[in-house]
Amino acid sequence: xxxxxxxxxxxxxxARDIGPLGVIERLNKKRVVGRGGASFxxxxxxxxAIETKSDKKYLICNADEGEPGxxxxxxxxxxxxxxxxxxxxxxxxxxxxxxxFIYLRGEYIGLKKILESKIKNIIKKSKTNISIDIxxxxxxxxxxxxxxIIRSIQGFRGQPYYKPPFPPVEGLFRKPTVINxxxxxxxxxxxxxxxxxxxxxxxxxxxxxxxxPGVYEFPLGTSLVKIVEExxxxxxxxxxxxxxxxGCMKYKDMELTPENICKEExxxxxxxxxxxxxxxxxxxxxxxxxxFYTFESCGKCTPCREGSIQILLLLKKLRGKKAxxxxxxxxxxLALHIKETxxxxxxxxxxNHIITALEHFPEEFEELxxx
Amino acid sequence: xxxxxxxxxxxxxxGRVIYGxxxxxxxxxxxxxxxxxxxxxxRCRVCLVEMDGKLVTSCSTYPKEGSVIVTDSERAKNAxxxxxxxxxxxxxxxxxxxxxxxxxxxxxxxxGLTEFRFKKTRNYKQDLGSSVVRDNNKxxxxxxxxxxxxxxxxxxxxxxxxxxxxxxxTPYFEKNLSDVSCIKCGQCILNCPVGAISERxxxxxxxxxxxxxxxxxxxxxxxxIRVSIGEEFGxxxxxxxxxxxxxxxxxxxxxxxxxxxxxADMTIMEEASEFLERxxxxxxxxxxxxxxxxxxxxxxxxxxxxxNHMSSCKSPHEMLGMLTKTYYAKKAGLSxxxxxxxxxxxxxxxxxxxxxxxxxxxxxxxxxxxxxxxxIKHFKIDFKKLSDEKFDNPLGTSTGAGTIFGxxxxxxxxxxxxxxxxxxxxxxxxxDFKVIRGMDGIKKGxxxxxxxxxxxxxxxxxANVRKLIEECHxxxxxxxxxxxxGCIGGGGQPIPTNLEIIKKRAExxxxxxxxxxxxxxxxxxxxxxxxxxxxxxxLSPKAEKLLHTKYKKKSEF
Numbered sequence: 020x021x022x023x024x025x026x027x028x029x030x031x032x033x034a035r036d037i038g039p040l041g042v043i044e045r046l047n048k049k050r051v052v053g054r055g056g057a058s059f060x061x062x063x064x065x066x067x068a069i070e071t072k073s074d075k076k077y078l079i080c081n082a083d084e085g086e087p088g089x090x091x092x093x094x095x096x097x098x099x100x101x102x103x104x105x106x107x108x109x110x111x112x113x114x115x116x117x118x119x120f121i122y123l124r125g126e127y128i129g130l131k132k133i134l135e136s137k138i139k140n141i142i143k144k145s146k147t148n149i150s151i152d153i154x155x156x157x158x159x160x161x162x163x164x165x166x167x168i169i170r171s172i173q174g175f176r177g178q179p180y181y182k183p184p185f186p187p188v189e190g191l192f193r194k195p196t197v198i199n200x201x202x203x204x205x206x207x208x209x210x211x212x213x214x215x216x217x218x219x220x221x222x223x224x225x226x227x228x229x230x231x232p233g234v235y236e237f238p239l240g241t242s243l244v245k246i247v248e249e250x251x252x253x254x255x256x257x258x259x260x261x262x263x264x265x266g267c268m269k270y271k272d273m274e275l276t277p278e279n280i281c282k283e284e285x286x287x288x289x290x291x292x293x294x295x296x297x298x299x300x301x302x303x304x305x306x307x308x309x310x311f312y313t314f315e316s317c318g319k320c321t322p323c324r325e326g327s328i329q330i331l332l333l334l335k336k337l338r339g340k341k342a343x344x345x346x347x348x349x350x351x352x353l354a355l356h357i358k359e360t361x362x363x364x365x366x367x368x369x370x371n372h373i374i375t376a377l378e379h380f381p382e383e384f385e386e387l388x389x390x
Numbered sequence: 391x392x393x394x395x396x397x398x399x400x401x402x403x404x405g406r407v408i409y410g411x412x413x414x415x416x417x418x419x420x421x422x423x424x425x426x427x428x429x430x431x432x433r434c435r436v437c438l439v440e441m442d443g444k445l446v447t448s449c450s451t452y453p454k455e456g457s458v459i460v461t462d463s464e465r466a467k468n469a470x471x472x473x474x475x476x477x478x479x480x481x482x483x484x485x486x487x488x489x490x491x492x493x494x495x496x497x498x499x500x501x502g503l504t505e506f507r508f509k510k511t512r513n514y515k516q517d518l519g520s521s522v523v524r525d526n527n528k529x530x531x532x533x534x535x536x537x538x539x540x541x542x543x544x545x546x547x548x549x550x551x552x553x554x555x556x557x558x559x560t561p562y563f564e565k566n567l568s569d570v571s572c573i574k575c576g577q578c579i580l581n582c583p584v585g586a587i588s589e590r591x592x593x594x595x596x597x598x599x600x601x602x603x604x605x606x607x608x609x610x611x612x613x614x615i616r617v618s619i620g621e622e623f624g625x626x627x628x629x630x631x632x633x634x635x636x637x638x639x640x641x642x643x644x645x646x647x648x649x650x651x652x653x654a655d656m657t658i659m660e661e662a663s664e665f666l667e668r669x670x671x672x673x674x675x676x677x678x679x680x681x682x683x684x685x686x687x688x689x690x691x692x693x694x695x696x697x698n699h700m701s702s703c704k705s706p707h708e709m710l711g712m713l714t715k716t717y718y719a720k721k722a723g724l725s726x727x728x729x730x731x732x733x734x735x736x737x738x739x740x741x742x743x744x745x746x747x748x749x750x751x752x753x754x755x756x757x758x759x760x761x762x763x764x765x766i767k768h769f770k771i772d773f774k775k776l777s778d779e780k781f782d783n784p785l786g787t788s789t790g791a792g793t794i795f796g797x798x799x800x801x802x803x804x805x806x807x808x809x810x811x812x813x814x815x816x817x818x819x820x821x822d823f824k825v826i827r828g829m830d831g832i833k834k835g836x837x838x839x840x841x842x843x844x845x846x847x848x849x850x851x852x853a854n855v856r857k858l859i860e861e862c863h864x865x866x867x868x869x870x871x872x873x874x875x876g877c878i879g880g881g882g883q884p885i886p887t888n889l890e891i892i893k894k895r896a897e898x899x900x901x902x903x904x905x906x907x908x909x910x911x912x913x914x915x916x917x918x919x920x921x922x923x924x925x926x927x928x929l930s931p932k933a934e935k936l937l938h939t940k941y942k943k944k945s946e947f
Contacts, residue, residue: 159553176550181432181450318550318557321435324531325476328555329508349507356472359445360435 020236021213021220022205023099028145030102030212034109039069042113042211049210050218055081055200056288058277061207064197067187068114071195078111078119079168079191079198085124085160086262087311088293091222092201094234096123096130099205104141104151106204109211111149114197119151122168125158160315164363165190165198167317178317179363200289225250227260227294240274247294254296258380262291263308264368266375267301270294284375286368301380302387305373306334312369323366326357330370342388351377394458408448408459409437417461420470420497422583423532424449426888428541434532435473436497440466471501479508480555481584482527493583494530511555519567521574521590521741522881526558528586535559535578535587542874543852545688547572562947571691571947575684575852575872576738576758576881589738589882592755593764599730599755600643607730609644610710610785611635613651614736614796614877615759617898621884621891622763623773628894630902633778638766639734640779649781650733651788653710654795654804656920657681658911660703660937662808663928665867669813669842674698676865679801680939681705683743684872684881685855690944693859702938704749706795707733707740710785711752712936717924718785730754734762736796736880739872749939758882787916790903791821797896798850798876799826799833802869806837806846807910809867813839821909827900829875829893832858834865850876 034042047062068076080103084092095103111119123131131153138151154172156162162177169191171177190196199207202222210216219239226232229250237246247256247270256270266285273279277287295304313327333350336342354370354377361367377384391404395415402411407430412419423434430449437448440460453459460466474497481494490496514526533550536559540546547570551560561570579587600607620631636647665677680686680701689696704712711731719726732755733740744753757765766773780786791807794800803823810818825835826846831854834847846867849858851874862868873879875892878899908914925933 178550181447183452313554316554318531318552318554319431320433321473321477321530324555324557325480325508325511328511329476329479332509352472356469360438360469360473362432362435362447 021209021217022095022202022222022236024102024209024213025099026102026105026208026212028105028141030208031105031109031145033211034113039113039115042109043069046207046210049216051203051206051210052218053200054202054206054221054289056286058287061199061203064187064199065110065114067185068195068197071188073195075118075192075194076114076116077191077194077196078107078114078116079165079172079196080107080119080121080204081163081165081168081198081200082127083122083124083156083163083168084127084201085163086264086289086291087308088226088260088262089224089289089291090226091224091234091290093127093130094222095201095205096127096134100134100137101141102205102208103201104138105145106206106208107151108141108145108147108149109207110197110199110204112147114195116197117149119149120172120191121151121153122162122172123153123155125156128155131155159317160311161317161363161365164365166363168198169196176317178319179365181362221290223290223292225292225294227292228253228256228296228299229294237275240276242272243270243275243292244272246275246292250294252294252296254298256294257297257299258295258301260291260293260295260304260372261285262288262293263311264288264365264371265291266371267295267304267379268375269379284378286371301376301383302334302338305376306331306338308372309334312365316366316369320362320366322357323361323369326353327369329353330357330373337384337387340387340389344388347384347388391453391455393453393456396459396461402453405452408439408441408446408451408453411453412439412448412461419448419461420500421449422493422497422530423534425534425537425581428537431533431537434477434530436470436477438466438469438473445469467501471503474498474501474503475506476508477530478503478506479510480512481530482510482512492585514558517560517566519572519574519590520745521738522567522572522576522579522587523590524559524567524587526560526586528584529559530584530586531557531559532583534581534583538577538581541853543573543575543577543872544856545571545573545575545852548578571945573684573687573691573852573872574739574742574881577873579738579881580883580885580887589758589761590741591761592741592757593761593768596732596755596757596765597768604728605730606645606724606728607643607732608646608648608714609639609642609732609734610648610650610653610707610714611639611734612707612736612796612877613654613793613800613899614880614883614895615734615762616902617796617895618736618878618883619759619763622760626894627891628896628898630898632902633780634773634776636781637776637779638771638773639762641771641776642765642769644732646782646785648710648714648785649788649792650707650710651792651795652785652914652916653706653708653713654681654792654801655789655911655914655917656709656713656937657703657706658791658804658808659917659921659928660709660933661701662805662812662911664701664703665805665809666813667929669839676862676868677701678862679805679869681795681801682871682873682877683737683739685870686941687739687742687944688852688855688872690941691946694943696859696862697941697943699862700941702940704937704939705740705743706792707735707753708743708749708751708939709937712750713752713920714785715752716936717920720924721784732757734759736877736882737873738881740882748942759884760882763884784916784919787914788908789911789914790906790909791911792914793906794899794903796877797827797899798871799828799848799869800876800899802826802846802848802867804911805867805869808912809844810837810839811910812912826869827896829889829896850874850879
């Protein structure tokens, strides 16, 4: 796997040799994009932070990998933390930050000690004056959202706020802040040093009804069937979910590119593939995922706070075969409403799974309603 | 910058949110959670409009050059309606009872929402504080109380806790407001759009005691009520309705209606004497006023090093209450235990004050301005048709100095008039100290007394108070009011209370002062009489016992 290749501080040397503008140019040329889900070009994000004048700047490594069915960052944190830390130092030196934070998912607290000793080591070896601190999250899914991370590190409730100002202009402690995902930062080190760096390789966390769940690396555009077959499905596959927020689609042979996934009304996200077999009902999936979102909604804005619990209540009614046609219509309307009017990415994508399920598997909903 | 707003191309400034641009162009958009002067957190999602095909919150979105904004499309209207409908699922109060009860009720009417399809989801215990009562079952999590408490008052007594639909406003560890460092100012009540926070009502108790023929029930009215209570009966803010107010209260069945302005004059006599004494002794300076019970709590919780700087005077209504139960009782031949004193105050903290252990209180019940209006309505009195009546004697004669206590800077101005004239034995050319008036957060000035320069300052609103306290050792005399605007912006005042309304109420008070022929507390004949007949002289042992108090250190949390 390319992602596990170590750069041994040689990428940092390259970065120091070519300077910040050189780094940005190189990353632009190598087409390094954010791997957190939005695929925003790294060079653009950094450029904003470099251009903003400030006495202090911060770098945050987003290691709050909370999306159900996603565990690629955990693999990196366990198997290749050196390259990640190097990436953090490169990023911080490039944008001019002296302090960097790793916002570690609360459930990954077991990795903290090892990471800390690695950081100490690498900082010593690389002779950098950048400090890297690990902030451990308290288990809230919302803290994977960048503005919520900022508030959480500052000691406030982990709730998002609306942008602008965007973090590269005004973020942590109201200073320019760059927030990059774990996978992105590793890619930055690798893009600078590896001669055979391939920007199209993506990590896929495959789980669900498969015998060999795990992290797989494939180039963009690999067929969905190939990815799922690699993980050895247990039964006939009915559907795949692209994480909870990505939505679901009927299992079929299709090249996995963000565009193709978009055609199915789904969101590509962070390379999550949850395999659902024939024995599982889509309504049960919808119920479980809605339960997750009801619990993980931060409560800040009305549609997500009140809407998520109402969706759960409607699904409960549906599963209990007590729902009527008008309840199904309300479910549809509410799902769309939450998507359109919520404040942050969590709320906006929290009903994708219902919208896509209603689109691709309407019969499973309709057979449950009272005629 | 050019944008298209509802089909029309208009010119607008950059750096303004859509909501502001719409208001400038006379387009109204419903909104709930945003507060003037504070950055909107865009929580409620009620002010949605369409911008370039997307639904955005107008309170927080900045348009770009060429943006196309539609505020009245079906899509935007429906989205707004849906969010209010969702909000209602978390709002236990049935708004259909009184369509004008609060902002949310009015909004329901405005958007024409009649069908509620969602199940109600809330079930919380009420928080029954000694002054402020919270009912989370009515709360819609707009966050205005939290913003008010943390950003305007800088008290941070309440914040959000819980996640998802369990998110709710609470003091830390789900404690009651009475048990945390809340200063009971009640500013959260003024800013709540759904009536989830209110004062601890004492109406039923007062109505009950009014029925008791054996009791001599006396009501006393704070200076700021006369310019604000009219609003509850349809008068413009700032209209002086003293005469009608007195007539209405008398009609409610109170046997005497006394004027707290007189209490204010008494406070000035005691406070000015205390200040002159400190001038003689050389300190400690600054001396800080103690008329505001919110500020006293503020100090007791957060500023333990200021104890010996505080004046020891009780607040005006406590002084008057005490005089009613002693001086007046003796004069009228009544027994102290037969007298019940009810104060009408613009304040929720006064409810707490009247129950303080450190202070032998002369006041039995405190009603807010809103409660007093409710009382008058309860007795079906047609306020507007009443003819003017006067306060009862003897405790009903007051000066302009007492009247301006209701506005920020007023106590300082009244005190300076007396301090100067008693200290120098000269008469002021004009009793006006205009530097200390107005709505600036911190106001400062100087005056020369016997060749000595006296620096004074006044602050109002928690954030300004903290700023002034930081530099307080530069001054000799400081007035502090916890509520923005002073008592005219108090937590017990009619809703809405905002800066414009506060300004109008202040104008009312100052015009009343300027028309008064008595404008100095020490010229008040009743004040002179009380000292002559009963208290001997300011700061006499008797006065110390009845009119002064102590403070107690409280936890910062």
